[in-house]
Amino acid sequence: MRILSCLTGEHNLMLVALAAVLCVVGSAVSLRLFQRLRYAEKGARTAWTFMGAVATGANIWCTHFVAMIAYDPGVAVAYEPMLTGLSLGVAIAGSVLALTVAARRFRFAAELGGALFGLAVTAMHYTGMAAFAVEAVILWSPVYVAVSVVGAVVLGGLTFNRARAAGRNGGTLAAAVLMVGGIVTLHFTGMAAMTIIPFAPAVGEVTAEQANIVVAFAVAAVGLLVLGTGLASHALDMQSRAQAKIRLEHLVEGSVDGMVVEQDGRILAANAAFAALVDSDHDALVGETLSRWIAGLDDLAVGALTQADVRLEQGAPIPVEIAVRSDGLETGDAPLMIYALRDLRPRLAQERRIAHLARNDSLTNLPNRASFLEWLTKQTAQDSGNQKVALLAMDLDRFKEVNDIHGHAAGDQLLVRIGERMRAALRPGEFVARLGGDEFMAVVPVERREDALSLADRLRDAIVAPVDLGHAEVACGLSLGIAVWPDDAADVSALINDADLAMYRAKASLTTDVCFYEEEMDEAVRNRRRIIQQLREALDQEQFSLNWQVQATLETGEVSGYEVLLRWIQADGTFVSPADFIPLAEETGLILPIGEWVLRKACAEAATWSEPHKIAVNLSPVQLGHVDLPRLVHQILIETGLSPSRLELEITETAMISDLERTTHVLRQLKLLGVSIAMDDFGTGYSSLSTLRAFPFDKIKLDRSFMSELDGGPQSAAIIRAVLALGESLEIPVLAEGVETMEQLHFLREQGCDEVQGYLLGRPKPVADNHIQDAAKALWRDDLDGPVMIQAA
Structure with a gap:
């Protein structure tokens, strides 16, 4: 009844209401700052502690002195300025201590901090009451004082207990009500503990009206400080939270992997990729436990990649790779956990595909x-x-x-x-x-x-x-x-x-x-490989040599030129037939260096002859297919000094048929050098007439097979006549190869053949044996038996 009568009979209720409003608003702001302090980053705790202590201490002090202004003891009242300011300092310092302890994470930290808060309110109240100057005797009731202290300590402990239990984003209404109750209980119980017995007024003392003006200004200033601090901290906190939320949403939704943000075992946020992975509605995920889909979350190491299975209500488990990150900030009891889940099905399928393709x-x-x-x-x-x-x-x-x-x-x-x-x-x-x-x-x-x-x-x-x-x-x-x-x-x-x-x-x-x-197959392969190896050695050791076979004009018997023939005599004296090694050289590509050696060697020897006879050099289809052939021929002619008009290159029809357009282009380049082009083995190819039409040859060489079959029947003779007539009509000289008898020579002369070559004129011989141009020269004379060839010694 003493407290009730003190409140209703000795206080201005309008100012009491104002004090209550200040107390409620200040308590709400103080508790919001306390929540922010609890989850603040380590480097920002000092700033948040200062802001919270100022707001809390100012809240206590404003509530107390507005209520003091509302108190009317019936005598003039004054306030001692030093003690009044000291009471504000006590309130702020006590709030610093209380908030610091309550924000710790040991057991009963909140309750201990709340008790310190109650003691801070008590110290501020009674320091402020000590500044109360009145013309009277003040009597104190020890019981009421004790009750006020106990009430402030108990309600303070309950206040911070409820504030901590609310968590990071929970409501603070209950805690605010308890804080207001603690402050009000302390103030009005403390006021009820005081009894004032007035004296006669003293002259020269500060009047109640002047004191009220001073206190009013002070309360107004402190109230503005509280409001400014609260609004600023609230705005900063809201802006920071909004930005953090936006960044988190962008981070989560911008990932193609499943992303989950969890705290205290509950999902705070998840992206659409995770919702699709677990086949769940996106909005229904918030508040669920992640362990519903993934077992053994507590065993996952932070910062490491771990493979696990996502359990579905229907269907087979989904293999995933999980990366766990923590916010890393000492801001509360439960850290913020971020889980990134990557669906391993595409990668495992790709690995199976790669393994399959590898085999x-x-x-x-x-x-x-x-x-x-x-x-x-x-x-x-x-x-x-x-x-x-x-x-x-x-x-x-x-x-x-x-x-x-x-x-x-x-x-x-x-x-x-x-x-x-x-x-x-x-x-x-x-x-x-x-x-x-x-x-x-x-x-x-x-x-x-x-x-x-x-x-x-x-x-x-x-x-x-x-x-x-x-x-x-x-x-x-x-x-x-x-x-x-x-x-x-x-x-x-x-x-x-x-x-x-x-x-x-x-x-x-x-x-x-x-x-x-069969074993014989292996023997044939070994022989082939042996010959190829010996070919390489023969080229390096210069075991090749050149032979020359004379060519003569049928009308006069004069030497018209010589065909170059390649011979291979091994170091042991064994002769290897060109029919055996030339195909192998073409298959292995050795024909290119061998052919270059033959061409250079033949041109060099012919350049030393006293008579400017022509030389005929055979070209392999492989050589003819080489794009660098015209440059090589030109270079050899320059090096050896042989006139291009003395060089005749022989090619076969088969070499042209493989790529007629490119081969014709190469032959035209050779002709531009002044070199003659002869078609060798004419009549044995596939398209002799079309080949003759494609390129203007300088000579046609009739294949030796027709000479050997001349006595076998009329077909060979008819073919020879046709070829000679074709050459005459195209104005291309024809040379017959393989002439070995006088009958063959007589037949060719009757049919108008231009040149001949064969054993009848002379067998191939090396230059070193005798002088080619003299040894193969033939002399013609006419008598009753027809032309007779006499070889010079």
Whole structure:
């Protein structure tokens, strides 16, 4: 009743209401600042503590002195300025201590901070009451004073307990009510503890009216400070939170991976990618627990990548890769956790695809070379008693024709269909692979060599059967070679080589498309390799030499020139026929350096002759296909000093047919140098007449085969007459090769042949044996028996 009577009878209720408003607003601001302090970054805590302490201390002090102004004891009242200011300092200092302790994270920190807050309110109140100057005797009730202190401490502890329990974004209404209650309880209980017995007024004391004016200004100033501090802190906090929220939303939604922000085990935010991953509505995710979809979240290491499974209500688990990040700020009991979840299904599918492509052909989906070698090595490494392993090497015949006629897309389609058929033809334990292009390999365990023919027959049927491509029906042939381990080879590489040799034999055979490996095949290959190696050594060691065969004018018998013939005599004196080594040189490309040596050597020797006879040098199709040939010929002519008009280059029809346009261009460049071009082996090619029309040759050389068959029947004679007539009509000289008898010479002279060459005139000889231009010179004389050739000594 004393407290109630003090409030209603001794206070101005309007000012009491104003004090209550200030207390409510100040308490709300103070508690909001306390929440911000609890979750503030470590470097910003001092600033937030200062702002909170100023606002809280000013709130207590304003409430107290507005209520003091509202108190009317019935006598003049004055306030001592020093103590009044000291009370404000006590309120702010006590608030600093209380907020600092309450923001800590040890147990009962909030309650202890609240108790310190209650003591700070108590110290401020009674310091302010000490500044209360009145013309009276003041009596204090110890019980009321004790009750005011206990009430302030208890309600202060409850205030900060509720504020901490509200969390980061929770409401502070309950805590604000308790704070207001604590301040009001302390003030009015403390006022009720005071009894004033007035004296007679003293002269010269500060009047109540003057004191009220001073206090009014002070309260107004402090109130503005509280309002400004509260508004500024609130605006900064709201702006910071809004920016942080926007950044978080942009970060979360801008990621193609699933992103989840979690705190205290609850989802605060999640992006659309995560919602799609867990097949859930985006808005329904907020407030859910992430452990609903992912087990063992507590075991995930922050900053590390961990693989886990996302559990779905329906469907198989989804493999994901999880990266965990924390906000890293000591701002509260529960840190902010950010989870990034990457769906591993596309990557795992790609890895499976890459692994598949590494072991399988991308076109036919058959095993590739790597898988074939692994399988063959595994099969040959097994110790199965009498078990053998047959290796089948296959090559498609006429496959190039399919590509050339129907296009590469049709060729690919054909390979795909053949691969499907081959796979369907396999039985358990059999294996087939595509090594590339139209090459295939098959492996099958056998007991006898002949057992491999069963698989060979099935594969042949799968390959040679026609394939309908929609716009055309195409078919390929098969060449198949078989080698058996360990009968034919002791290791994998030798076995593959043997199967390839057998396949090449089958390809060259006219009677069969399947061949077993035989030892003679390997011997032929070894001989071929030996000759190729010896060719390289012969070029380096200059084992080659040149022979010259004379050419004569049939009408006068005068020497018209010499054909250069290449000879190879090895160091042991063995003669190697050009028919044996020239094809190998062309296959390996050695014909280019050999041909250059022949051309340079022949031009250099001919340049030293006293008679300016022509020299004829044969060109290989490989040389003719080289774009640098005209430059090489020009360079050799300059180096040796031979006149271009003395050099005649002989080419075959086959060399031109392979690429007529490019070959014609090269020949025209050679003719611009002043070099003569002769067609060699005329009559044995595919399109002699069209070749003659394409390029103006300087000479036609009739192949020696027609001379050897001249006595065999009228056909050869008719062909020779036709060629001579063709040369006469085109005004191209004709030289007949292979003239060995006087009858052949007499026939050619009667038919009007221009030049001849053959053993009748002289065999090829090296320049060092005698002087070519004298040894092969022929003399003609007419008598009853016809022309007779006499060779000079």
